[in-house]
Structure formats: C-alpha cells, structure tokens
Amino acid sequence: MHAMPPAGEAETPTNEPSWQPLPPRSRPLFLLGAVIPLAIAGAVAGSMLGLVSGAVLDLARGTTVIAGVAVLATAGALFGLWLGAKQYLHTAWRLDAQGLALRRGRLWQRETRVPASRVQHLDIKRGPLQRGRELSTLVVHTAGTRHSSVTVPNLDAADAERLRDRLGRALDHDDD
Template identity: 60%
Template sequence: MNDAVPASEVAWQALPERSRALFLLAGGLPMLVLGTAAGAGLGLVLGTVFEDTDRALLVAIGAVALALLAGGLGTWLGAKQYSHTRWLLDAHGLAVRRGRLWHRETRVPLTRVQHLDVKRGPLQRRRDLATLVVHTAGTANSAVAVPNLDAGDAEHLREQLGRQIDRDDD
C-alpha cells in the first residue's frame, strides 16, 4: 500500500482477487433475470405463431435459453469490469481507471475532497472488502466510488485522504 507519494513513483493498484466473485455476481444476476423474462416473453409470442406446439414448453425453452445467454454475457462483462478497474493514490489525489474499450479515468484532487465514507455490504464483509466513497466539492451528487477494495486498503485510503483534508483546514 502506498502513502501519498509522487505520481511517478506509484503504480496503479488492481482490486483484490477475492472481489472478482462480486463483479461476476453484479454482472450476471441482473442479466440472468432479464434474460429469463425476455425468453419467457419470446416463448409466449412463439406460442401464438406455432399454435400446434405446447406453449408452456416454448416459454420454458425460451426462458432457459435466453437466461443462460444473457447470464453468461453479464458474467463475462462483470469479469472484464473487474480486470480493468484500477486505483491510484499519489501526491495529487485519488484516481480510478475503468474500462478497456472505453477508458474512463476519474481523478479527485486532494483539494476537492469534502468527506469520505467506507461502505461494506454483507457480501463484502464476508470477503473482507469495502467500497470507498469520496465526496467532492461541487454538486450535491458529486462522489467517486471505488468498489470492492480490500477493507484494509479502503481504511488506509480514507485515513490518507482524511489527513490531507485536516491539513488543508489548518
């Protein structure tokens, strides 16, 4: 773990391996539900077109097929999101980098940090993970979240950024 040091001496940090499952779940579960509903709807439509086929069978086949397809796609996207999320703390502030095809890098300068939260849901607590939320100066909804960090890293980042806020207030 790096304290606030010059950017040239700091490497981008990956999320811990144990957070991968939460990204897979967050990507796959909603798509699984959506795929099930869409497949059932497709089965109903096909049941009206093919009147001589059992409608319940078409609904079941459509629901299972699209659920598997959409759930697999969501899980794959969750894996990509996990593998392409990095964070960095340097002398200028906190930065979060996401994405491979569409890169998104968010930098929060130390001078813009207003307050910091560490959130831990039940699945995160089970895996010793946390989400760091950095609230910034600006509109009421200005915040940057770094999900599924190691809980120790999240606490350390909060302390480091908090010390800087305290120094700026003096």
C-alpha cells in the first residue's frame, strides 16, 4: 500500500521489495505508548523525591511531593514524546519471497526475519484506538518455543490482512 520507501532507501536492482514505513496515523499510538508509562514512572519518582527532599530539607512534604511529581512527570512525558516519535520513525516492515522482515530502532537496531517456512499461525489484533484509526497489529507465531512470535504493531488494517493472507498462503503450500 505504501509506495515510498523510507528516506535514503530505494528499490534495489534485483526488484527486492523496499522497506515499508508504518502509516502516519499510527504515530499518535506510538506517542501514547511511550508517554503514559514514562509520565507515570516520573510521577512515582517525583513523589519519592518529594518525600525525601521534604524530610531532608525540613519543608512541607505536600508541597515538595506536588513539585516533584509535576516536574518529573512532565519530564517523563516529554521524553516519552521524543521516544515514541523515534520508535514510529524507525519501524518498518518488508515482505519478500523468503518471508516477513521487521526492522526497529536506530541507536539499538534490531532486524527480525521470519522465514515463511517457520510460520505456524497468524493473528490480527485490533484494540479500540487501532480500530478508530483503521490500524491492526499482526502477530506471526513461529515454530520454536511456546512464546515464539513476532509482532508488527499499528499496521494499516488492509496491509495487515494482506500480509496475513500472503503468509497464510505460504503455509497452505507448505502443507501440500
């Protein structure tokens, strides 16, 4: 569905499919997924810092707790905005003749390849926020341990179904 490869990448001379970025409407979900836990962690750390600093400096604990929570929760939320934006920008997928590949990260890069022959079954998950944005999460369960799966979050719903169908057809051909 996405015709443009990420910046700096182009179709290879061998006609290998390019890396597909996630749809722009998935960006807010990446932001929420990073902002909420980091703001909560900041609030917890801020309350602890406020309690300790109030006791050490002999200040009103209520004031120091509120100040600590406000400062560290805000710092956590701002860091979450930055981190969520980076996670969105540096997540891409590709489906080729060998199977599905998922690339994540920039500082700590991780590329996961699932050969079509290792796929056991496929799930599509849609939470309420994803349904409102026509997004889906594709879960590819692989051969191996009980918890072997690769999750591709916040795909365009049509892309997720297309990937599931193509990988599912590869499963059907392996059974023959």
